[in-house]
Amino acid sequence: xxxxxxxxxxxxxxxxxxxxxxxxxxxxxxxxxxxxxxxxxxxxxxxxxxxxxxxxxxxxxxxxxxxxxxxxxxxxxxxxxxxxxxxxxxxxxxxxxxxxxxxxxxxxxxxxxxxxxxxxxxxxxxxxxxxxxxxxxxxxxxxxxxxxxxxxxxxxxxxxxxxxxxxxxxxxxxxxxxxxxxxxxxxxxxxxxxxxxxxxxxxxxxxxxxxxxxxxxxxxxxxxxxxxxxxxxxxxxxxxxxxxxxxxxxxxxxxxxxxxxxxxxxxxxxxxxxxxxxxxxxxxxxx
Ligand SMILES: [Fe+2]
Numbered sequence: 001x002x003x004x005x006x007x008x009x010x011x012x013x014x015x016x017x018x019x020x021x022x023x024x025x026x027x028x029x030x031x032x033x034x035x036x037x038x039x040x041x042x043x044x045x046x047x048x049x050x051x052x053x054x055x056x057x058x059x060x061x062x063x064x065x066x067x068x069x070x071x072x073x074x075x076x077x078x079x080x081x082x083x084x085x086x087x088x089x090x091x092x093x094x095x096x097x098x099x100x101x102x103x104x105x106x107x108x109x110x111x112x113x114x115x116x117x118x119x120x121x122x123x124x125x126x127x128x129x130x131x132x133x134x135x136x137x138x139x140x141x142x143x144x145x146x147x148x149x150x151x152x153x154x155x156x157x158x159x160x161x162x163x164x165x166x167x168x169x170x171x172x173x174x175x176x177x178x179x180x181x182x183x184x185x186x187x188x189x190x191x192x193x194x195x196x197x198x199x200x201x202x203x204x205x206x207x208x209x210x211x212x213x214x215x216x217x218x219x220x221x222x223x224x225x226x227x228x229x230x231x232x233x234x235x236x237x238x239x240x241x242x243x244x245x246x247x248x249x250x251x252x253x254x255x256x257x258x259x260x261x262x263x264x265x266x267x268x269x270x271x272x273x274x275x276x277x278x279x280x281x282x283x284x285x286x287x
Pocket of ligand 1: 185217
């Protein structure tokens with residue numbers, strides 16, 4: 001196990017893009033051949049993985065040839081339920097992760113499955129209370145002991161709130177107690193604030209847990225007027241990244257006093273849109 005040092009910037013740097021295994025092969029090829037100036041600015045790929053998947057044998061070589069690092073994003077472990085109930089899935093995931101050789105691994109703090117129901121895009125948030133915190137801390141410590149690289153925990157999409165702790169206080173306590181780094185997903189933060197009547201800028205600006213953040217996620221989202229005229233938040237990764245979201249990236253970097261890496265999670269977007277966002281992040285977001 002590699003313990004994250006809170007005095008170091010973390011193992012991940014630069015700009016990354018989320019990708020399936022199929023997309024990864026094409027992105028590696030484009031990066032290696034620099035067919036578009038944006039791809040030369042790409043530093044890593046975020047690869048989502050389920051335990052039933054097998055890593056393509058060509059993937060590690062493709063990443064190496066393209067000069068890209070990898071981050072693995074787990075897509076099925078329920079960190080709010082005991083890991084011993086998911087032991088076989090965890091074992092298979094660790095096996096696949098070792099074939100990829102990522103610099104770090106990340107997982108949302110939420111519920112991907114309920115019984116035999118796959119929630120996926122409807123992932124449920126944890127109950128934000130002490131009992132959930134205790135389970136999550138145990139799970140994170142256990143999972144981190146199984147990995148050879150740091151594990152980062154991400155703030156999940158939140159559509160409703162149960163529990164007496166607010167999201168960012170909860171995330172800070174997870175990081176402090178389990179000694180893990182955090183992923184701050186900007187879209188999920190905006191959604192949480194919409195659900196709880198908070199101002200995202202003020203909420204982030206006041207957060208004393210920013211020092212634990214090792215990576216930022218940025219994606220598209222929609223704010224649509226409902227019948228009462230109040231904007232409603234919809235998680236929509238394929239939508240264009242807003243100036244407001246990039247402003248929160250700047251704020252997070254400024255408060256963290258470090259050039260936090262930015263992962264564009266743009267599933268469903270065209271590669272042209274992703275390329276333009278890579279250039280925007282590299283050109284417009286201040287160090
Ligand atoms: Fe994310």
